Amino acid sequence: MSRKRKETEVFSLSFLDCICCGFGAVLLLFVLTASRKADQMDDLQSKIMAVIGDMEYEISLKDKEIERKKATLAVETRLAKDSGARLDETKKRRTELEDMLKLLLQQLAAIEGELGKLIDEKENMPTQEEKVPIPIPNPDRRQYLTGFDILGNQVLFLVEASGGMTADTLVDAAEWADKPEKERREAPKWKRVKKALKWMIANLKEGSNYKIIFFNKELVPLEVGFGRDWFDPMDPDLTVEVLNAIDDITPEGGANLEKAFAIVNELPIEPDRLVLICDGLPTLSDSYAGGGNQVMYDDRVAMLRAAQNALKLNLPVNTIMYPLMPDPGSAVHYWRLANSSDGSMISPSEGWPDI
Structure with a gap:
């Protein structure tokens, strides 16, 4: 009587052990890798938040600088308006003073003209014995005689x-x-x-x-x-x-x-x-x-x-x-x-x- 041939089992206990060990190793590797990535993400998030905080601080400084510049610009604008008003007033005063100066120059020219006539008349006068000047009892009244x-x-x-x-x-x-x-x-x-x-x-x-x-x-x-x-x-x-x-x-x-x-x-x-x-x-x-x-x-x-x-x-x-x-x-x-x-x-x- 012939002997039956023993059938070969594909999934034996040794093979399953190897499969399980391999799967466990992969799972362990995944767990370790995921934990490391979570730590890296936390570090990255911390760095991002730090950068955002620095940027917000710089923005606040820029805002304060802008406010200061706005205040300075307002002051300078007001000063410019005041300077313009003073300049207009100065121009007005200058015009009036120039008019007064013209008046004084006209009066000076008239006086110089009269003085020149008197000098010419004196030079053209015939030479004669100088007379004693007529005394004036009250010198202060001289202006009364000539005008004012x-x-x-x-x-x-x-x-x-x-x-x-x-x-x-x-x-x-x-x-x-x-x-x-x-x-x-x-x-x-x-x-x-x-x-x-x-x-x-x-x-x-x-x-x-x-x-x-x-x-x-x-x-x-x-x-x-x-x-x-x-x-x-x-x-x-x-x-x-x-x-x-x-x-x-x-x-x-x-x-x-x-x-x-x-x-x-x-x-x-x-x-x-x-x-x-x-x-x-x-x-x-x-x-x-x-x-x-x-x-x-x-x-x-x-x-x-x-x-x-x-x-x-x-x-x-x-x-x-x-x-x-x-x-x-x-x-x-x-x-x-x-x-x-x-x-x-x-x-x-x-x-x-x-x-």
Whole structure:
């Protein structure tokens, strides 16, 4: 009887062991590799977060720098605007000072021309025995003979700013009284008054000071800067402020010369020259009530006497009168006032001063 052949088993115990061991090794390798990759991912994530933190810190620094630059730009912009405004003001002042310089140069040229004529006349005069000069009893009156004396150390200008300073006649002045303040400030006669005042300021001597008080029914002392009321004519910036302040005065109402003269006695600094600019006899008075509702010529003469009595200081009164017609007798009374105070009185032509 033949023996059966034993069948060969493909999956024997040894083979399965090898397979399991191999699979276990692969699984172990996978576990070890995955754990290492997780550690690497954690390290990478930490590095990324650190980089992000650094970038956020740099961004915050940049934001702060941008805010600082914005603030600096705002300050510089404001300073640039202020500088532009100051530059415009400086240009305006420069223009005004250039106008004043032109005026002074014109006056200098006129003086030089007169001096040249006098020198030529002297050189062409025939030779003769020199005569003894005529003595002048009071040298201070010399300016009275030639024109006007404003060469004091403390010069006070009293400027009438009544409605009569807008025109040369009563009829025209009444028409101007109904116009707005801006137009009255540009009235032809008032512009002549302001021009004369500015011309005299430009001709004050070096080292002197001056004060301006406008008067109508009230007193309007001129003040500029920080309440300054005595001014140095050689200070260009201060002069510009004074000229601008003069242009802001509006003529209106009547004229109380008594109140203007009375304030002269109370000034802390006593003037040695008084320049009065007016249009004729006063129309208001504190001590003289008048004869009725209508102010007549005799009433105005009495008001002038009351004003003279109010002036206690002994100083020359130099008057520039721009007459308001019809008023024929005013010039005589102001001439008498000038004569009694060792002053002077002029009634300038329409073209004076030619500046």
